[in-house]
Structures are given as structure tokens and as C-alpha cells.
Amino acid sequence: MRDVFIVGVGAHATGRFMEKPLKALAHAAIAAALEDAGAAPRDVQTAWVGNSLGGLLTGQEGIRGEVALQHSGIVGVPVTNVENACASATTALRGAWLEVASGAADVALAVGMEKMFVGDTARTIAALAADSELELSEMGMQFTSGYAIHPKINIKARMREYGWTPADLAKPAVKNSFNGSLNPLAQHRKRLTIDDVVHSRMVVDPLTLYMCSSISDGAAAALVCSADRAARFSKKPVRIAACVLRSGIYRLPGDTRVDSAQATAQEAYEKAGIGPDDLDVVELHDAMAPAELMLYERLGLCRPGEGPRLIDEGITTLTGRVPVNPSGGLCSRGHPVGATGLLQIAELVWQLRGEAGPRQIARRPKTALAQNQGGLTLGQDSAVYTATILQV
């Protein structure tokens, strides 16, 4: 396999953009990524386009990638549509990475795009629920329960086991709201306090409104290429040191196999030849804020139960040893599901290049991890897990 480099990233802001169709969101991100790389549409040899809900929400059930790319002037090339729930965008990145790594192409584009505001919240919620296996959504599972009581994370049980309080659960949301307040692309830029979060409306006990990511429109793109092309496009290429994708497993009670987010991260660490102590910055999948506390342990950043301490001691804040979710994460930056993974990647590329503006991590990071996951199956696991390690 050849080395693969990211030479350009771009994103459309996250938020509510009623006047913009899906392809307009995507076009803004694609144009920005190409401009960032100094590339033209004709330089793109192959493209992978991630989107999850566009079929149900816009009615464009097929060829969403071809439609978006044609709008951006990228035509006559292989286009692969990717649907992998909230991990669609990093799955698209893996496709682009694989084509360049294998030598099938020298320059590949990865796109993630989502249009969730369609003027009917109930329809958007129903589409989101369809990212779970039917026997969960049709049986009446409110998907926040996937974090509150679902065996894969079961925040309620963690409160009993670790003694976590509602204030502990709120800490990632508070930290990330500060980061988001510094991000011009972020959907929610208001700084929150512990009180704001704990006393916001209960959604599924113990998760409150401000602990939950919200409906969002957005798009992001990354241009990747081989080493010889990288130098031509960019003065600051970022190497993809690992790009791991795996499906969840079916677990029965008593299953002792390692957690799937942990297994995915471990595989990425091995492929990159690093360990969690080498990480300088992390973007992770905090679809519900307390998930960040669990992911700290599963990514190897702390021992079980120590998540709140990492925030108390400032280790994962913007000025800490390993800042987590400098973009604001899913709760503040926004979670347009099929775009989220590449929004994480774009943020990490900006951080690694020292271009993140007021939220730039002062001691310039060299190694970054993006952790993304999606979907829920009857197998007591998420459906999709990805881990991507970037280095400069």
C-alpha cells in the first residue's frame, strides 16, 4: 500500500439552511476543498460520496453522489455512493484512501453531505430512526435510548458503577460548547454552563437536551492523493497513517470481547505504529455528550470511570495535553450525520496545519485521531465504527 495524503479540505457551515438543497451544501464543501488544494475539478480521478438520509428526506433516493458532483463540475469519473449512517463520511474517506493506497488512482475526492432541515421535524426524526435496525425503530425505541440504556454504552448503569453525577454527564457539553463558540462553522455557538445543561429539558433520563446533538445541515470534503502528487498540490500535506472501518458484532449477555470502538481504535493505533499517548488532538463521536466520557476510556485516554476527571483537570480542553473535540464536537459544531466524519477530518487537518484560528491548539499537534460511528443493530453494538489517524 502507498502512503496517502490529504492535500485539501473544505466544509460548509453546519446549521439550518432552508434555502440550500443538498447539492448546494456539497458544492460549497467541494469547491473549498479543491481551492484549498489548488486543484481543479478535472484533477479529481475518482470520488466517494457519503450521505445517509437524503433518500428519505429529499426524495433523491438514488445517484445522490453523481448529482452533487455534476453540480460541482466533476464528471466522467467513477463515483461511488456511500451510506453508513453517522459514519458515512469517514467510510467515503476510506474508499478514497483505498483507491490511492492501492494505486488504482492518484487523486481521489471524499465528500460527506447531509440535509436534515426539511420543514418537518417528525419526518427528520423518523429518517434518523431508520438508521437503526427496523426491530428497534419500529418497536418504539427513541434513539437517545441508544446511549441512555442500550447495553453498548448504558450511561445510566455507568452512573451507578462509577458514581457519575448529572453534572459529570454535562461536562463534555460544557467543554465543547466553549470550543464551538470559537468556531465560525459551528451550529451552536453559545457557551453553556453545567447548570444550563443539567437543567435543560429531559429527553431520555438521564440525557438532557443540551447533551444531545441536534438536527443539522452541512457538508465537508477532502482531496487525497499519492506522495508524488501531494507536493504539487500542497505545502502542508497531512498523511493518513491509518484508516480503519469495521462493523459491529452481535453480542449476547456475558460477551467478553473488547468494545468495538476500542477494537477499531486499537487496530488504527497498530497500523499507524502509535499508542494513545502519542495523540495530540482527537475528534470523537459525541452524538450524546456523555458518550465522550466513555470514549475516553475506550480510546485508551484514561482508565474506566476517569472520564470526568480528564475534563476537571483540563487534559482534554483546548489548552490541555490532548484536546478533544476542538471543533465543538457533534453537540456544538453540529451533527449533519452523513457529513460528520469529514467535518472531524477537516477540523483535524486545520489543527495539524496550524490554521484553526481562535481555537488553534497552541502547541501545534502532529498526530490526530478521528473516531466516528453510526447506526444501531439488534446485536447490542453500533453498526459501523471508524478510526482515522492523521500525521504531519
Place this chain on the structure above:
Amino acid sequence: MIEARIGRTGRLYSHSIAYVAPQGFTAPYFQAFVELAEGPRIFTLIGRNVPVEPGQLVDGEEMRLIVEPLADTPEKRNLLTHKYVPARGTAHA
């Protein structure tokens, strides 16, 4: 995949109250996972005779299978499904 017949009992693995419901369901309503004697844990709603209040269910307690409409809404009232209720007492027949 193997086919298995399941019995009428299970153990409450976890539960919570949802204060927001998707279309066709009415909040607040219970959300629960029940561990079947045969092995799997399944997502389930709780029988409508159990008041939707904290303290009504205890994780770990024995549960009993019932069949009732998925929800009391026009969209769901004609769909019969499995649900669980606490096995203790007879109040939730």
C-alpha cells in the same frame, strides 16, 4: 442464525423514561431492555398499565411477556406486539 422458541419470562436489564417520542408514540413512555432466559437482550416497551413514573421498575427484576397494541395512537393501535410487565403481583394483567 438459529431459530429459538422463547418463554414468557425475562429479567429487566435496563430501563428509562423517554420524554420525547417519535411519531405514533406518546411521551412520556418507558424504554427498556429485557434479558430473555434464552440469552438475547431485546428492546421492549412496557405494558400500558404500569404508571410511567420513576421507581415503578427495578433493574434486575423478573418480567413477564404480554401482548398489547404497540401504542394507543391511531397509527399504532391496531398493531399487536410483545411487551413486558413486572412479574410481581397481578395488577398488570
